[in-house]
Amino acid sequence: MARESSAPKDGEVRVTAVGRLTPYVRYAIRLLNEEDRDTIQIVASGQAIPKAVNVAETLKRRYRGLYQVTELSAIELQENPDTEERRPVGKGTTTRKVSLATITISTKPLDSSKPGYQDPLPDSEVEEYSDDGSDDAFERKPRYGKGRKLERDLAR
Template sequence: MENYLKARTVEQPCPCPFPDLPGDTPQVQVKDGSKIRNLMGFAVGRMEPDAARLIVFTGAGKSVAKAVTCVEILKRRVRGLHQHTRLLYRTQQEVWEPREPSAGLDTLTVNRNVPAIWVLLSKDPLDSSLPGYQAPGCFNALWAQAAKEEGVVSQRKDLNNHLKL
């Protein structure tokens, strides 16, 4: 590939895996360079008032982890959200052109399948029989357990420090 330069990358559009969504459903497209605070400002602004009952987060490639982070933050800020997750592949087409046109090399076209995620969050219940469904969870119990365990570790450290004196 040292004889080629990447000329362009074309992302093929990925159809929404949630076919029955209303047309006015907000969609947050998470990109590599997106700032989480900007994404969350948009999402919280749509979900906290009763303006929207649904929101969709999408991310592909390197931005999948950032999309999941945004979803988890929104679920903590807006309680009681039902989640439906779809994993799929988005096709990217890369066009490579020869560095020297007179070398007799052809233009190359490479199709790559890039992992993508679509997450639907809803204030209303979703179909729990479909794969990828998560019911609203109780975060307070999880945090209470973590705080309790942290307190036990802290007490043990204090006791060990006292015994060393």
């Protein structure tokens, strides 16, 4: 399995393609609330980028007044077929380019001249998150019916 060679930086949420959305959002909210951070970074590469965007959008809808700057770049990774590890380019047999997304989220205004800048959402679009230990804040609304026929339909 592929692993990033460096540990996450302080205030960084590193999103993977196989992780679930809710724990990432909860961790980001905990960084903003409990650790009194003004700024966090959501980082993802390759196939995890869409999930990182979902984390950022969900976070903005659960936490009031968040500014956002999204930056896209590419990094070269060295692949060692023997160990299946990926590292930044150095000596190696195979290298490939991978997309990297860094989404900076802040409670304080960011540089609005940067490409990828987004203002906070209007308060009417934000539903504050309350950590009561349940997943209710992140669950979808229930769908009506589970595909079973109603008794009145069976009587026909």
